Amino acid sequence: AQSVTQLGSHVSVSEGALVLLRCNYSSSVPPYLFWYVQYPNQGLQLLLKYTSAATLVKGINGFEAEFKKSETSFHLTKPSAHMSDAAEYFCAVRGRGSNYKLTFGKGTLLTVNP
Amino acid sequence: DGGITQSPKYLFRKEGQNVTLSCEQNLNHDAMYWYRQDPGQGLRLIYYSQIVNDFQKGDIAEGYSVSREKKESFPLTVTSAQKNPTAFYLCASSIAANEKLFFGSGTQLSVL
Numbered sequence: 378a379q380s381v382t383q384l385g386s387h388v389s390v391s392e393g394a395l396v397l398l399r400c401n402y403s404s405s406v407p408p409y410l411f412w413y414v415q416y417p418n419q420g421l422q423l424l425l426k427y428t429s430a431a432t433l434v435k436g437i438n439g440f441e442a443e444f445k446k447s448e449t450s451f452h453l454t455k456p457s458a459h460m461s462d463a464a465e466y467f468c469a470v471r472g473r474g475s476n477y478k479l480t481f482g483k484g485t486l487l488t489v490n491p
Numbered sequence: 492d493g494g495i496t497q498s499p500k501y502l503f504r505k506e507g508q509n510v511t512l513s514c515e516q517n518l519n520h521d522a523m524y525w526y527r528q529d530p531g532q533g534l535r536l537i538y539y540s541q542i543v544n545d546f547q548k549g550d551i552a553e554g555y556s557v558s559r560e561k562k563e564s565f566p567l568t569v570t571s572a573q574k575n576p577t578a579f580y581l582c583a584s585s586i587a588a589n590e591k592l593f594f595g596s597g598t599q600l601s602v603l
Contacts, residue, residue, distance in 0.1 A: 386531065411591065420495075420581055420594030421534075467533060478549070479524070479592065483533035 379404040381468045383482035391490050396440075396455040398485045400468030403449065410451045411469040411479070412442055421467065427451060438462070463489045493518045497582050497595035503603050504569065504576060512567045512598045514582035523565040524592065527551060528579040540565055569600065577601050 384399040402408060409428050413421040425436025432444040442453045453466060468482040495516045504510045516523065522541050526534040536549030540559040554573025559565055565584075569576045579599050583592040 383533075413592075418597070420583075420596050421592070422594070423591040426591060478536060478539060478547075480536070480550075481526075481534040483531060 379408055379470045379472050379480055381410075381470045381480065381482040383466075383468050383485050385485055386483065387486045387488070389488045389490060390458045392460055393457050396453070396458045396462065396487065398453040398466050398468075398487065400442075400451045400453065400482060401449050402451060402468075402470045404470060404472060406473050407446065408473065409471040410442075410444060411471070412436065412440070412451075412453050413467045413469060413481075415465045415467065415484075417464075424453070424466075458487075458489045460489050460491065463487055495582060495584055495593055495595035497580075497598050499598060500596070502598055502600045504600060505603050507571045509568055509570050510576075510600070512569070512580055512582075512600070514565045514567065514595060516563055516565075516584045516593070518584055518586070518593060519562070520584035520586050520593070521562070522585045522587075523559070524583045524585075525549075525555075525557065525565070525567045526581045526583065528581060528597075534581065537567065 380403045382401045411426045412424040415421045424440050425434045427434050427444045435441045440455045465484045465486045467484045469479050471479045498513045524539040525537040528534050535551050537555050538557045540546035556568045581597050582595045585592045
């Protein structure tokens, strides 16, 4: 069965610092991978997705993630944090084929300090 | 504007009562999903539907029921068998398996 593990339930950075949110996946075949962001009391929005094209995926708001098969990782990064990046971030995995089931990690809460 | 509408925003359930959460989409998406969100637990899949008149159990389907009689609607009923229903419920839809999910703004369910 597919799954994702997000390392660190809470990450705190200073404004302007590098953001690194970690995600490792488990899947029997190369999966589809996603990062979503959730602002308080709202639904989730897609930041970026990996579907087997380029291993470095660029998303919205300056975020990017790199798919590393050897490390089964899909970490999310942003070179310089902004106060508006404070939110909860979820990594998600979906298997190949016609499987519609998307499995989410437990989330990482990002706080940005001035 | 296209999107997903969940209602109500807040819902209270009494002991032994069934309650139904509404989810409507006008995106013409085939697939729809229900997730439950608890603090520190991420999102857990309750039910999903790939097409009208068909749905599958997710990871935590016990105590819940759904129907998919119309493409645009996927209501979730929280039955009295669900002993811990207090949570934030999110409905989503997607056009295809590898495409992104569009989420509604959620329903907060609490027990009186």
